[in-house]
Structure formats: C-alpha cells, structure tokens
Amino acid sequence: MKKEIENNFELYDFLPIGICIIDESYEIKYWNKRLASWTGLEKDESEGKNLLELYPNLSKPAFKMRIDLMFEGHPPTYFSSLLHKYFLPVKVSENELQVQSTTLISIPKKNSTKNLVLISIENETNLHQRFQKYKQMKNKATTELNKRVEAEKRINEYVKQLEETNASKDKFFSIIAHDLKSPFSGFLNLTKILSEQLNFMTINEISEMSSALKESANTLFKLLENLLEWSRIQRGLIKHKPEKLSLNYIAKNNIDIQYETAKQKKIEILNKINEDIEVYADVSMVNTILRNLLSNAVKFSFEDGFVEIEAITKDDFAVVSVKDSGIVIPKDKLDKIFNIGESYTNPGTSGEPSTGLGLVLCKEFVQLNGGRISVNSTEGSGSIFTFTLPLSSEH
Amino acid sequence: MRMNIELTEMQIDIIKELMNVGVNESTNILSQILNTEIELNIPKITFCQSDELMDELTLLGSEELTAVNMKYKGEFSGTSQLVFSQESANKIVEIFSLQMLDNDDIEENKSGAMIEIGNIVLNAVLAEFSNFFKDEFEFYIPDFYENYKSEFYRSIDDYSDNIILLGRTIFSINQFDITGDIIIFMKIESFNTFIELINKYIKEIQE
Numbered sequence: 075m076k077k078e079i080e081n082n083f084e085l086y087d088f089l090p091i092g093i094c095i096i097d098e099s100y101e102i103k104y105w106n107k108r109l110a111s112w113t114g115l116e117k118d119e120s121e122g123k124n125l126l127e128l129y130p131n132l133s134k135p136a137f138k139m140r141i142d143l144m145f146e147g148h149p150p151t152y153f154s155s156l157l158h159k160y161f162l163p164v165k166v167s168e169n170e171l172q173v174q175s176t177t178l179i180s181i182p183k184k185n186s187t188k189n190l191v192l193i194s195i196e197n198e199t200n201l202h203q204r205f206q207k208y209k210q211m212k213n214k215a216t217t218e219l220n221k222r223v224e225a226e227k228r229i230n231e232y233v234k235q236l237e238e239t240n241a242s243k244d245k246f247f248s249i250i251a252h253d254l255k256s257p258f259s260g261f262l263n264l265t266k267i268l269s270e271q272l273n274f275m276t277i278n279e280i281s282e283m284s285s286a287l288k289e290s291a292n293t294l295f296k297l298l299e300n301l302l303e304w305s306r307i308q309r310g311l312i313k314h315k316p317e318k319l320s321l322n323y324i325a326k327n328n329i330d331i332q333y334e335t336a337k338q339k340k341i342e343i344l345n346k347i348n349e350d351i352e353v354y355a356d357v358s359m360v361n362t363i364l365r366n367l368l369s370n371a372v373k374f375s376f377e378d379g380f381v382e383i384e385a386i387t388k389d390d391f392a393v394v395s396v397k398d399s400g401i402v403i404p405k406d407k408l409d410k411i412f413n414i415g416e417s418y419t420n421p422g423t424s425g426e427p428s429t430g431l432g433l434v435l436c437k438e439f440v441q442l443n444g445g446r447i448s449v450n451s452t453e454g455s456g457s458i459f460t461f462t463l464p465l466s467s468e469h
Numbered sequence: 470m471r472m473n474i475e476l477t478e479m480q481i482d483i484i485k486e487l488m489n490v491g492v493n494e495s496t497n498i499l500s501q502i503l504n505t506e507i508e509l510n511i512p513k514i515t516f517c518q519s520d521e522l523m524d525e526l527t528l529l530g531s532e533e534l535t536a537v538n539m540k541y542k543g544e545f546s547g548t549s550q551l552v553f554s555q556e557s558a559n560k561i562v563e564i565f566s567l568q569m570l571d572n573d574d575i576e577e578n579k580s581g582a583m584i585e586i587g588n589i590v591l592n593a594v595l596a597e598f599s600n601f602f603k604d605e606f607e608f609y610i611p612d613f614y615e616n617y618k619s620e621f622y623r624s625i626d627d628y629s630d631n632i633i634l635l636g637r638t639i640f641s642i643n644q645f646d647i648t649g650d651i652i653i654f655m656k657i658e659s660f661n662t663f664i665e666l667i668n669k670y671i672k673e674i675q676e
Contacts, residue, residue, distance in 0.1 A: 134501075139501060140589075149539070150592075150609070150611070151588060151589075152581075152584050152585050152588040152611060154581030154585040155581055156565075156578035157502055157565055
C-alpha cells in the first residue's frame with residue numbers, strides 16, 4: 075500500500091507545499107519532503123505513525139470532526155489561517171509558528187469503503203509578514219500625514235491670528251488717527267475760541283460753549299475708556315473674576331448713566347429684567363457690555379423712541395436682549411459688526427460719533443464670560459442685541 | 470432561453486427541507502470553531518434565471534457583494550455559491566476570528582476565512598443533496614470573489630441557460646443576525662434531472 079502511494083504521489087516531493095496522506099485510522103501513508111524539512115520529521119520517522127499522536131492539536135473537534143468526514147468522501151475542506159493559524163505547528167523562529175492554510179481532499183481507496191485523505195498545507199508566513207510590514211508602513215505614513223495635516227491646520231490658525239492682530243493694529247491706528255483726532259480738534263478749537271474771545275462773549279454764549287465742551291469731553295472720555303479697555307484685553311491684562319450678580323441691579327445702574335442723553339432725545343429706557351435673575355460673571359465686564367449696548371441703543375434710536383432691556387433664563391444661561399427703535403443695520407453688515415477690522419460704523423440719529431469699538435469689546439467680554447452675542451435688525455422694528463451669561467459657575 | 474419555473478408546494482417544501490438539514494449539519498462545525506452556539510436557517514427559497522438574480526440579491530442591501538464559489542459534478546451538475554454583502558462578510562470574518570480586527574486585518578484574511586466558512590456551509594448542503602439522491606458528487610476546491618456583482622455581470626451570458634436555486638440564509642451568532650444567500654446554479658438539463666429526482670421521492674413517500 076505504502077509503495078503504491080509513493081509511486082502515485084512522489085511528484086509531490088518537488089512541490090513547495092506540504093503534502094501528507096492519511097487513512098481512516100489517521101496512519102500517515104505519505105509525507106512529502108517539504109513537510110520533512112518544515113517539521114524535521116523525515117519520511118521514515120513519520121510514515122506509519124499516527125498523525126493525532128504526532129500532532130495532538132488535530133484531536134480538537136474543530137479539526138477532527140471535519141477530518142473524520144473526509145474518510146466518508148466529503149467534499150474538499152479548507153482550513154484558513156485566520157480561523158486556525160496553523161494545521162501542523164511548525165516553528166519558524168524561537169517564538170513564532172508558521173501561518174498556514176490547509177486543504178483536505180478525499181481520495182477513494184481501492185477495495186475499501188473508506189477514503190484516504192490528502193492534506194495539502196500552504197505556508198503563508200512570508201505573505202503574512204509582508205502584509206504586517208506593509209500595514210506598519212501604511213500606519214506610519216498615515217501618522218506622518220496626520221501630523222502634517224495637523225501642522226498645516228496650526229499654521230493656518232497662526233496666520234488667521236496674525237491677520238486678526240494686524241487688523242486690530244490697523245483699527246487702533248485708525249481710531250487714533252481719525253476717531254480720536256477729530257473730536258479732539260473740535261475740542262481744541264472750542265477751547266481756543268473760549269480763551270481768545272472770552273472778553274467779547276455774552277454769558278449765554280459762554281454757557282452754550284461750555285455745554286458743548288462738556289459733551290465733547292464726555293464723548294472723548296467714553297472713547298478713551300473703551301480704547302484703554304480694549305488695549306488691556308489685547309495685552310492680556312484683564313483678569314476674569316466671576317461672581318454672583320443681580321442683572322436687574324447692573325442694568326439699572328447703566329440705565330442711570332444713559333438717562334441724561336436719553337432724556338435729551340426723548341427716549342424712554344425700560345428695564346424689564348426680573349429682579350430674581352442672577353448671573354455668574356465679571357461685574358466690570360458686564361457693566362462695559364450693558365453700558366455700550368444701552369449707549370448704542372440710545373444713539374441709534376430716533377427721538378420719542380424707546381429702548382427695552384429684558385432677560386429670560388434658558389438651559390443654565392440668562393439670555394439678555396437690548397432692543398432699540400432705531401435705524402436698521404444692513405443685512406450684509408450683521409455678521410461683521412462684532413469683528414475688529416471689519417466693524418460697521420455709522421453716526422447716531424443726532425449725528426453722534428461712533429467707532430464700532432464698543433461692540434468689539436462687548437463680544438470679547440461676553441465670550442470671556444462663557445456666553446455668546448448676536449444681533450437681529452429689521453425694518454420698522456429696530457435692532458435687538460442678544461447675549462447670554464451663565465447662571466452658575468458650572469459653565 | 471426563458472423557462473417557466475413552476476413548482477408545487479410539495480416540491481418547494483422538500484427542497485427547502487433538504488437545504489435546512491444541510492445548513493443545520495454545518496452549524497456543529499461552525500459552533501466548534503466559534504466555541505459558541507450558532508444557528509442557520511433558510512426561511513425562503515426561490516427559483517429564478519440569471520437576469521433576475523441581481524434583483525433577488527439587491528435584497529442583501531449592498532452596493533457590492535462577496536461570494537464563495539464551489540463547483541460540483543454528479544447526476545446533476547453546476548456551481549454552488551454563498552453570497553454576502555461586503556459589510557456582512559466583514560462582520561462574519563470579525564466574529565469568526567474571535568478578536569477585534571482593523572480594516573487591514575480583515576482585508577488580509579477575508580478571502581481565506583470566507584472560503585472556509587463558505588466551504589463548511591456549501592459542503593454540508595451539497596453533501597445532503599448527494600445523500601438524498603444517493604449520488605456520489607465530485608466536488609471542486611472553493612474560490613472567493615471580492616466583487617461578485619461585476620464578476621457575475623461579466624459572465625452573465627454563461628449562465629443564460631441556468632436555473633438558479635436561491636436560499637436566503639440567516640446566520641444567528643450571539644446577538645447578531647447576518648443574512649446571506651446560498652445559490653445553486655444548474656443547467657436546464659440538470660434542473661430537469663433534479664426535479665425528476667424530487668418527484669421520484671414524492672412518489673416513494675406517497676406510495
């Protein structure tokens with residue numbers, strides 16, 4: 075029997091795959107040279123021996139159940155390297171075994187109801203190693219690529235920051251050059267007239283001129299105040315010190331500041347904020363926000379108009395809105411109104427000067443307190459500036 | 470060549486039963502590999518022709534399909550296939566590997582693992598047919614198609630005179646239900662032989 079098989083299968087000795095033939099008792103009938111070189115078991119050491127005794131791993135049901143079926147003439151059976159790693163444990167190094175895929179084929183045996191089983195083993199170790207190497211290379215390349223994308227993203231952020239800094243600088247110079255210089259020139263002219271013509275002026279003329287001087291000085295002071303605060307933000311000098319604040323109380327104080335100006339334009343300011351609403355924010359920043367928004371609302375409202383300030387609470391935030399009855403902000407300017415360098419400037423309804431710096435400050439301070447600011451402006455209804463402030467230290 | 474495939478309820482029941490017995494045989498082996506209970510069920514079988522096959526396969530719900538292909542030869546001859554959507558094939562490979570695999574590992578091992586799973590299921594179904602018809606089938610080693618749809622469209626003419634038996638198969642593994650199709654292609658002569666053998670069996674049990 076053994077001779078007959080050798081004669082039939084001796085060509086298998088020259089194949090690059092491991093071939094073994096067993097009978098129904100698992101006796102090895104044929105063992106090709108490739109298997110001998112892989113396992114170190116020569117033909118005469120393996121043929122005639124029991125395969126299960128040499129390789130006990132094959133007694134596991136996942137193998138044996140399927141091998142047993144092959145003696146009954148079952149269709150070809152395949153064992154993949156993923157599900158089994160190997161069929162015969164063959165060392166390729168101290169800690170590594172061959173990765174194998176194996177096919178079993180049932181071969182009818184003369185004068186027997188039971189078939190022989192041909193076991194064909196392919197060594198996939200090199201393929202597996204090459205794939206793992208390729209995978210490592212791919213992972214390395216992906217990591218490198220991600221790093222470069224990340225670096226590019228950071229560079230773009232720096233460029234954007236630089237552009238913003240540059241715009242801030244331009245705005246600063248523009249304010250110094252124009253917005254501060256013009257009212258100062260007016261102020262200087264008034265003082266010049268006053269000092270040179272005082273002896274020729276009536277009491278009424280002197281009184282009118284000193285009122286004009288006071289208004290001019292107020293405007294300049296407000297501008298200087300905003301300019302200094304903004305410059306302190308830019309230099310990182312402003313520290314955020316949040317505390318519990320009564321919104322109604324702060325609104326009331328800021329309404330008082332605007333009272334005289336509003337009275338002159340016959341504008342009514344209504345404080346509709348519930349006395350119970352408390353926010354967790356920096357008091358001087360909230361003052362600056364409300365001072366600027368109320369000042370703008372009065373500045374851009376028409377005579378006999380009104381300004382309303384109200385607040386609701388929603389999702390752990392107070393939503394504060396300042397509504398005026400004034401001129402409409404063009405739609406294309408709405409999203410630029412809070413940005414330095416792009417901010418929209420327009421004189422008030424009585425020709426009051428405006429730099430747009432106040433809204434830039436408002437945005438900076440709202441954000442420093444963890445809130446958001448937005449504006450809505452429609453024809454006939456005026457503008458509504460809405461900002462949020464956290465109700466507690468959780469945010 | 471179009472053919473009117475009309476089978477009686479009895480004929481359909483017997484073929485469905487044959488396929489279910491076959492897939493149940495394969496669950497023992499699959500459960501041993503997975504070391505957990507696995508159930509296979511074929512709730513519905515359909516006969517169609519090659520131009521209708523893709524409509525049936527679109528029910529697997531995927532742009533691209535994978536297939537394990539195994540030829541057989543006997544009293545009736547043809548090709549058997551186990552077809553899955555790409556996503557289901559990836560899921561099955563991951564479940565059977567008993568480990569978390571990334572996409573690269575799945576790609577490396579998909580062909581081998583799917584051939585083995587397809588081989589186990591198709592062997593069991595065809596062995597059941599072979600026993601039932603008391604016929605010694607000759608089987609070929611299985612192979613694997615990654616882009617089965619395109620492969621099938623390219624060779625659709627070769628199957629124009631084939632009748633296709635399609636059994637929608639549900640693999641229930643742990644909490645997952647994965648659907649695939651067992652497809653058996655038969656030439657018209659083979660199909661006629663197949664139906665004759667079924668009729669012969671019906672006659673035997675009715676006598």
